[in-house]
Amino acid sequence: MSDVPTPHSRRQFFGKLAQGAVAFGAAPGAVFSATNPFAYDVSRFGRTDPAMIGWEEISRRTTPLPEARRIAIGAGNIVHVAAGSEIVRWKTDGALPSLKAGAMVTCLALPRDELVFAGLRDRIVSFDTEGRARVIWQAENDGSWFSGLAVSEHDIWIADSGLRVIWHCDRAGKVLGRVGQKDRERDRAGLVVPSPFLDVRLHPDGLLRVNNPGRHRVEAYTPEGDLEFTWGKPTAAVPGFCGCCNPIALAILPDGRIVTAEKGLPRVKVYASDGTFESVVAGTETFAENVRRCGNASDCTRGGLDVAVDSEGRIHILDRVTGEVRVMRPKARA
Amino acid sequence: MKPGVDPEPRGRRHFLRGGARLMALTGLAGVAGRLAPRTSAQTSVWQIDPLKCVHCSNCATECVLKQSAVKCVHAFAMCGYCELCTGYFEPEPNALTTAAENQLCPTNAIKRTYVEDPYYEYEIDEALCIGCAKCVEGCSRFGNGSMFLQIRHDRCLNCNECAIARSCPAEAISRVPVGHPYRLKTGGH
């Protein structure tokens, strides 16, 4: 015979049970432990000894468009930033109309004669004073990826990351030669470029400066392609080049000193023209946002920094992640 | 008397029961019908979106399986084949050799083989990989990001509620149709 339970005690019983059930279930679903035995932590390399820093920031400005990739300074110290498929321009007192390239701009060069040269991954275009683009040279081979450009009075030097070579053309687009190729007979190891960051610069001493990221060094070539000397060592410590492939960008100061930019541990440094380490322009700890977003992003090939030098010897640093451009000048000697 | 035949006389209870049964069947049909546009012929499996992953190492510890079903996958076509691979070597290795002290991987799951100067190939041994994402972090921070984690479906039990998915700080794990069970990185600039 089933006896009828009294409502009162049953309700209490069930109520308590319900509360307990929800409380049990409401225990945090994911219990974190605040430890990560598999943490990859390079923060100890991100601190720069203040004694090494020889430059200070004057100003900072954010690129109005996303996907900022390259920076170059033109005549009159007009800052050009390649962002997406446009080249944004500004002077200290205001912005100028941007140049529309129609395709992703991967490198920039501004010779003294006010023309703008840009690389659009596999071709070189030049912009006239009205902003119209004209194709100077289309790459002949598949796989070209132009990531660096240097233009002098008569020559164009194109750093092709895809084919791991520096092209030498004249201003009309005729190929004159190649620099930096692998050459077994002449015991040249060639350029090792794991990601599109090959860069080329013209140095006042007449030699080209090319970064060889996979070998963590800067190489000096004659225009004919002879390797003169190299410098640089792979180390996460400040005087060397960190990670797997650095430096990713070069700039030359008016007196011939070389400015390098790195990714992974983003930092900008100045070396003497023979490669002796001189000072840090901006240390890793000043690029916290770059480190944070690059670390969480799926890869670092959209990270890192680019550098350019203006006629007064100031260094402009483009943060490729945040789009900020900082202007740095040497610290006053105490 | 035939087995299974209900000898209960056709009374009010019987009528009510029949009515309840009809309502239940209609209700089930209604539920099924309303959900019909929201069904899929394919079942779904779990997969990590490598573009959202933050390399927190929960994949190694949260899977219901003792050895996690998450393994590192190497997209060789994105790799730079660097001699100093930051996904393979500790940040400041003593030497660029396969010695354990120089390696990032806690289980020696990455095999480094020489291809030609100066290129080396790095291959993941899935039997040893625990899915801790240490190499993924190293590769993503300094390199091309060609190493990334994926749930391997020859190991995954396909739980209805993935234990790793619910502990993922980036909410990077979600359901994908069983016909396309991987989210591989292909690279692209």
Place this chain on the structure above:
Amino acid sequence: MAHRAWLLLLFAAAALGAESRFPPPDFEGGHQVPVPTTPAARALTLEYLDVVVLVAALGLATWLVYRSRSRRGITWLSLFSLGYFGFYRRGCVCAIGAIQNIAFGAFEPGYAIPLTVLAFFVAPLVVALFFGRTFCAAVCPHGALQDLVLVKPLKVPSWLEHGLGVLPFFFVGAGVIFAATGSAFLICRYDPFVPLFRLTGSVGLLGLGAAFLVIGTVIGRPYCRFFCPYGALLRLASLAAKWRVRVTPDTCTQCRLCEHSCPYGAMREPSGGAAAAESPPIERRRLTLLLLVLPVLIGLGALAGYQLAPAAARLHPTVALAEFHLRNQASPTKYPAMTPEALSLERAAADPETLIASAKRVRQRITLASWLLGAWVGLVIGAKLIALSVRVTRTDFEPDRGGCVACARCFLSCPNERVRRGLPVEALPAAAAAEPAVAAVAADAK
């Protein structure tokens, strides 16, 4: 003109394809760059085969209970189900968990319920609406496992049986609510037997499973009777079933030999003169009182649900992250780099406004859901009390419609059934003759 359009398209296509990837090094020795392997998941045809096996097993179980009336057949089928749905399929996807998928799919636009899961949910219910809980008998691997470990069933006191019997209804409500709001699949998370099927799991869950098995040796089917949320639905469906499991299709002679043959406390006695002890007015009064109390119970339950809403909301990952972020802003803690906590906080700090806004929306939904869950709990309690007050007229010993899991153990304890099947009546199974009094009655019946 068309020519140029085609060329343009070709160039565009080439450009699009070429845009994709920075090329790997050009190996002099012709080294081939390997391709990552992609081992396939379980074939879709096998998933559909599971549904076929399910339907076949349901059909066979029903036939075994109603036509063949064979306990041995049920046992063998249970073993098969334990092996197939349990250890081979590792208990997933199962009908019990499918409730959550249905609830989730009904409210989450981004989730498409696989047809196999829908079939797993619907098939046993449809069968139960006609034939009772034959799914529980021999198809559900959880039930099969508990059935197998049963050694010496003890009788659970009636008040406890009825008291705990409302728990499955709470769990189905909670399971549906938490799945519908996208917070958690609680039924899966706290399933005691699936870690055993997987042969791997956390210490806590494996221990819970072991505890259920140990208790299951003396209390029959503890999970089925007191916890299984799908069992609650099957119980309701079974109440409306067209056919019911009977100890024997023959006449019941009230010999009481089957009284203790059910290890799950589902055997009901005929309502004789003793039941009529309470005069109708008292019972009608109690029933009226309970009907009036019902809305109060629902209201109180809803209030209780509202109180528990914040805790319930915390189960949802978005709300948990938002709360973690706000807590950390109030009293900042520095977590070591690369820990999940630090990374979660970084993700929250990237866009806190959106996170907090969506957490607020989720919390509102969960608060509403908690009202409903609380009201449901109140309704279940009230319904149970009303059900206990309603008098059921029974002339024979018969299994309870909702509680009988069709395990076929009671058949052979009935002498009429044995006669009908041509089996010897003297050899009664030991489990049925648990008490000396019954043995004496058995001696009389011969």
